[in-house]
Structure formats: C-alpha cells, structure tokens
Amino acid sequence: xxxxxxxxxxxxxxxxxxxxxxxxxxxxxxxxxxxxxxxxxxxxxxxxxxxxxxxxxxxxxxxxxxxxxxxxxxxxxxxxxxxxxxxxxxxxxxxxxxxxxxxxxxxxxxxxxxxxxxxxxxxxxxxxxxxxxxxxxxxxxxxxxxxxxxxxxxxxxxxxxxxxxxxxxxxxxxxxxxxxxxxxxxxxxxxxxxxxxxxxxxxxxxxxxxxxxxxxxxxxxxxxxxxxxxxxxxxxxxxxxxxxxxxxxxxxxxxxxxxxxxxxxxxxxxxxxxxxxxxxxxxxxxxxxxxxxxxxxxxxxxxxxxxxxxxxxxxxxxxxxxxxxxxxxxxxxxxxxxxxxxxxxxxxxxxxxxxxxxxxxxxxxxxxxxxxxxxxxxxxxxxxx
Numbered sequence: 001x002x003x004x005x006x007x008x009x010x011x012x013x014x015x016x017x018x019x020x021x022x023x024x025x026x027x028x029x030x031x032x033x034x035x036x037x038x039x040x041x042x043x044x045x046x047x048x049x050x051x052x053x054x055x056x057x058x059x060x061x062x063x064x065x066x067x068x069x070x071x072x073x074x075x076x077x078x079x080x081x082x083x084x085x086x087x088x089x090x091x092x093x094x095x096x097x098x099x100x101x102x103x104x105x106x107x108x109x110x111x112x113x114x115x116x117x118x119x120x121x122x123x124x125x126x127x128x129x130x131x132x133x134x135x136x137x138x139x140x141x142x143x144x145x146x147x148x149x150x151x152x153x154x155x156x157x158x159x160x161x162x163x164x165x166x167x168x169x170x171x172x173x174x175x176x177x178x179x180x181x182x183x184x185x186x187x188x189x190x191x192x193x194x195x196x197x198x199x200x201x202x203x204x205x206x207x208x209x210x211x212x213x214x215x216x217x218x219x220x221x222x223x224x225x226x227x228x229x230x231x232x233x234x235x236x237x238x239x240x241x242x243x244x245x246x247x248x249x250x251x252x253x254x255x256x257x258x259x260x261x262x263x264x265x266x267x268x269x270x271x272x273x274x275x276x277x278x279x280x281x282x283x284x285x286x287x288x289x290x291x292x293x294x295x296x297x298x299x300x301x302x303x304x305x306x307x308x309x310x311x312x313x314x315x316x317x318x319x320x321x322x323x324x325x326x327x328x329x330x331x332x333x334x335x336x337x338x339x340x341x342x343x344x345x346x347x348x349x350x351x352x353x354x355x356x357x358x359x360x361x362x363x364x365x366x367x368x369x370x371x372x373x374x375x376x377x378x379x380x381x382x383x384x385x
Contacts (some may be wrong), residue, residue, distance in 0.1 A: 007039050007293040010360045024340055030367045031340040035170070035317060037237040037358030041275075042286040045236055048278035049271050061270040063090050070280035071230070071245060077283075078203075081217040089246040089257060092268050094200050095121045097229040097246045098164065101196035102129035103260035104227070104253060105162040113156055113163040113193070115147050117319070117349030119170040122198075134160065135348055138172065143310050145172040145319075147180065149187060156191050163193045168201040168212065171319045171347050171354040173312030175205055181215045185222040194253065195226045200244070203235040203287055206295050207313040216247060223249040227257065232279035235287060237358075243272040297357040297364050304368045304375075305355075316358035319344075323351030325378045337374035339367060 013021045020036045040046075052058075068085050075081045091097050102112055102125045111132035114122055126133035136152045138145045147165075165184070168175045176184075188195050195215060202212045216226035231244035248254040294316050301318055302309060308321045320341075327333045330353050331343035344352030355371075357364055 007290065008360050008362065009040065010363060011038065011040060013038065024335070027335075028338050029335050029340045030338060030363065030370065032356045032359070032367055033340045033342045033354070035234065035315075035356060035358075036239055037316060037356075038360060038363065039237050039290070039358065041237050042282065042284070044282050044284065044286070045238060045275050045278045048274045049241075052270055052274040058270050060267060061273060063268075064273050064277060067273055067277040067280070070277045074280040075214075075247075079212075079214055079217055081214060083247055083249075087247050087249050087254070089248060089254065090268060091229075091244045091246060092266055092272075093242040094198055094229045094231050094244045096265055097227070097244055098122060098125050098196060098198065099128050100246070100257050100260045100265070101164070101194070101227045101229075102126060102131060102162055104256040105129075105194045105196075106131055107159060107161050109159050110162075111157055111160045113152060113160050115152070115163075115165060117171055117344060117347040117352065118164075119166050119198070120346040120348075122164055122166070123346075123348060125164065131162075137348075140310065144313075145169065145174050145310060147176075147184065149183060152187065156193075160191065161194060162196060163188060164196045164198075165215075166198045167215065168199070168204065168314030170198075170201065170315055171317050171342070171344075171349065171352075172310065173206075173315050173317055173319060175207065175210045175212055175314035176215075177210075178213050178218075181213055182218060185215060185218055188225060189221070193225070195222075196229070197226060198229045200229065200231050200234050201315045202230070204291060204294065204316060205314045206291060206298055207311070210313045212314065214247075216249065220249075225250070225253075227253065232276045235290070236275070236279040236282075238272075238275050238279070241269075241272040241275045243268050243276040293361075294358065297359070297361065300361075300364060300368060301355065301357050304372050308375075309355075316356060318355040318357060319349070320353050320355055321351065322353055322375075322378075325375075327378070333378065334371075334374055337377070338370045339374060 020031045106129045112126040113134045116135045139148045216223040216228045228247040233239045342354035
C-alpha cells in the first residue's frame with residue numbers, strides 16, 4: 001500500500017471498545033482527545049503478534065533477550081547511545097515508570113519539581129509518592145514554549161530531589177534543544193536533583209530542523225542522575241499492548257527504583273513483548289511515512305488554529321489557546337460543536353485545549369470544519385455581535 005494511503009484508511013473503531021471513540025456514546029462528537037492515533041499498526045508489529053498467538057500458549061513470560069537487544073540496537077542506531085543491558089528495567093507502561101521514579105527519589109518532606117503544562121498523570125505522581133508538588137509554568141517565547149529556569153530556581157526547595165520532564169513535551173509539542181537540555185542538566189546538578197525524563201514521543205519529530213536528544217546521553221555525569229523512560233507504543237500506535245523501559249545508569253538509583261515496585265507492579269504480557277520487539281527492530285519506511293503524514297495534518301490544523309497554537313516540533317498533539325473566548329468549560333463547549341478535545345485544566349493549562357491530529361486526513365478535515373465553526377461562533381459571541 002502506498003505510504004500516504006495506508007494512513008488515509010478510515011477504520012471504524014466504535015465496536016472495538018475503544019476508549020477514544022466510546023467516550024461520547026452515540027453523540028455526534030469526533031474524538032481528538034486522548035493520545036491514541038487512528039492508524040492501523042504496521043504489518044511488522046501485527047505479524048509478530050500473530051506469530052506469537054500461533055504458539056497458542058500465552059503464559060507468564062520472562063523478559064525476552066531479543067527484546068532487550070532490539071532496544072539497545074535501536075538506541076545505538078537512533079542516538080549513538082550505547083546502553084548496557086544492566087541499565088534497563090522493563091515496565092508495563094511509562095506512567096508506572098513516572099511513579100516509581102518519584103518513589104525512588106522520595107525523602108521525608110520531599111518535593112517534586114514539574115514544569116507545566118504537562119501530561120496530566122505527572123501531576124498525580126508527587127501525591128502518590130507522598131511528596132509535595134512544585135509546579136512551575138513554562139513560558140511562551142515567540143513560537144515556542146520554554147522552561148522558565150529563573151522561576152524554577154526560585155521555586156526549588158532544599159528538600160526537592162526530583163525534576164520530571166516530558167521530552168518531546170506533551171502537550172506543547174516542544175522538542176527541547178541540546179542547549180536547553182544542557183541548561184536543565186546544569187540546574188539539576190546545582191540543586192542535586194534526579195531527572196526523570198519521559199521520552200515516549202522521541203521518534204515523532206515533525207520539524208525537519210529538529211532532532212531529539214535523550215538527556216541522559218549528554219554525559220556520564222548527567223546519566224548518573226537520570227531515569228529515562230521509553231516505549232514504542234505511541235509511535236507504532238499500540239498503547240493497548242503496554243510495554244515500556246526505564247534506562248537507569250546509576251546502580252544505586254536503579255536498585256531504589258526496582259525496590260519501589262514492592263510486588264505492586266504487574267508483569268508484561270507476551271503479546272506486548274512481541275509487539276515492542278518488532279517495533280524496535282523495524283527499519284522500514286513506516287515511521288518516516290507516518291511523520292510525513294503527520295506533518296501534513298499539522299499544517300492543515302495550523303491553517304485553522306492560526307496563532308492560537310505554536311508550531312508542533314514533535315508529537316501529534318497541538319496545544320491551542322482559547323483563553324480569549326471566555327469559556328467556563330472549554331471541553332464541553334467544543335463537544336457542543338461535535339469536537340472531543342482534551343481540556344487544558346488537567347494539564348495545569350487552563351484556557352487551552354489539546355488536539356490530537358494523529359488521524360486520517362478526511363477525518364481531520366471534518367474535525368477542522370467543526371473547529372472553525374466553533375471558534376467563529378464563540379468569537380462573535382465574545383465580541384458581543
């Protein structure tokens with residue numbers, strides 16, 4: 001199938017118990033909310049799952065050595081980063097890794113520093129680990145959202161031991177530059193902070209002038225204070241086959257991270273292992289074709305949203321400013337116009353909505369018609385027309 005048409009295919013997901021599509025029941029609401037694309041997973045992944053199913057026995061499964069080697073080779077190919085297998089801790093999801101990171105770093109009366117807005121499970125982590133949250137708002141600088149290091153310096157406390165970032169950044173779509181990551185690493189060094197970096201969207205770089213840099217790959221010094229979380233699930237659209245991995249170079253930190261599981265974290269199923277191994281081994285044109293298609297979708301969304309959104313350097317998620325519309329409940333308002341968007345408030349970004357443009361172009365166009373109408377109607381209302 002030609003690269004574009006494979007993503008143009010519209011698949012009816014309403015009878016698959018889809019979290020994304022079943023949220024609105026029988027209402028005429030197109031879902032562009034949760035970070036779940038509407039594309040069929042590539043054949044390499046589906047074939048691997050079918051092969052594992054053909055075995056017929058789906059019992060408890062140890063971490064497959066081929067998966068570990070596939071991931072290490074993937075890091076080497078993508079970033080020139082050589083990671084010993086001893087550094088790896090396999091997990092049933094990145095959110096699990098966020099919580100274990102906070103537990104591993106936790107101290108009595110401790111706190112966690114989090115630049116916001118951010119993927120909302122981050123915001124529950126400090127309380128889960130019995131730590132205090134410190135939220136520091138990012139700043140919009142021209143066409144980019146940036147970390148406010150001055151504000152973080154004022155907010156950090158002597159008992160703060162962890163800073164958590166999303167890179168590429170969800171929901172703003174930033175891919176932090178090497179210079180920004182170097183400044184962040186220096187900040188962590190000055191304040192003796194562990195860095196937890198969620199890098200699940202690292203393969204979805206839309207800006208052709210941008211590259212992704214794992215923060216732990218900057219130097220051995222940075223690596224020793226970093227927990228980096230990866231997964232193939234977003235890029236290959238297999239979030240229902242949860243499998244993630246933490247890269248933790250420091251042995252003592254890794255030991256605390258493993259101890260935090262305390263038999264609370266379930267194992268990973270054999271189908272998820274098979275799917276992730278196939279994804280990390282993939283060197284076909286699927287990811288480049290996906291990225292090219294997402295660039296086209298991004299361009300169309302930007303034409304409608306205009307200056308309300310900053311350019312998305314990475315991910316398939318746009319952060320759209322609707323603060324001028326005076327909406328008490330932005331998500332509910334857009335639902336009235338047939339659009340299911342993520343409200344910014346759970347991300348610590350009131351006045352914004354997040355729009356997932358990882359879908360077939362025709363579906364996007366139907367959504368954009370509704371978005372344009374909703375913005376127009378509310379804009380006229382706000383102006384008192």
